[in-house]
Amino acid sequence: MAVRKNHADASSTPAIAALRSAGVHFELRAYEHDPDMRSFGAEAAAELGVEPDRVFKTLVVQTDRTADKGLVVAVVPVAGQLDLKALAREIGCKKAALADPALAARVTGYLVGGISPIGQKRRLHTVVDEGALRHPTILVSGGRRGLDVALSPADLIAVTGAVTGTIAT
Incomplete structure (x- = not known):
């Protein structure tokens, strides 16, 4: 499928609005989302090459x-x-579990599979895996399925107020 770098509806997501408001340099990367696909991130990587x-x-x-x-x-x-x-160790807790998808959608304002760390309805404490720092740019959801944004890890951390830590295996 063709990758579109600009998308007419992209400006309607809170993530894109937040990035523009903060003056962050980013690139839109859109693709046609397959509604049968459940591994949203793997789909994005494959579709965007x-x-x-x-x-x-x-x-x-x-x-x-x-x-x-x-x-x-x-x-x-x-x-x-x-x-x-x-x-849990990184943030000084004893327990951590994935939140209920309905709760995640309600709190962030995004649908599961399109949850962006940027422009959430309620800004939550955010931890970015330190592996992001090995890349000049990374891609995260732009606020809906089929839309990612490429930006520097430093800009992602700054715009979300995140901390970094070793949280991925």
């Missing part, structure tokens, strides 16, 4: 933190998996 270790997925995690009702955002490469114990 990008190495899976440069495409990062956004996961909402329920922890025993008292802030933000215990919700935390983890940003990890699609080529790996989130290490829940490592994330």
Whole structure:
């Protein structure tokens, strides 16, 4: 499928609006999402022709933190998996588990498979896997299925207020 670098509807996502408002340099990368596909990050890597270790997925995690009702955002490469114990250690918790998808969608304002770490309805504590720092640019969801943004890891960290840590396996 053809990769489109600009997409007319892209400006309607909160993630794109937040990036533009912050003056962050980014590139839109759109593709036709297959509604039968459930591995959203792997689909993005394949459709965009990008190495899976440069495409990062956004996961909402329920922890025993008292802030933000215990919700935390983890940003990890699609080529790996989130290490829940490592994330819990990184943020000083004892327990962490993936949040219910309906809760993740409600809190972030995005559909599962299109959850962006940027421009969420409620800004949550965010941890980006330090592997992102090995790349000049990475891709994260632009706020809907079939739309990613390429940006520098430093810009992602700055615009989300994230910290980095070793949270992926």
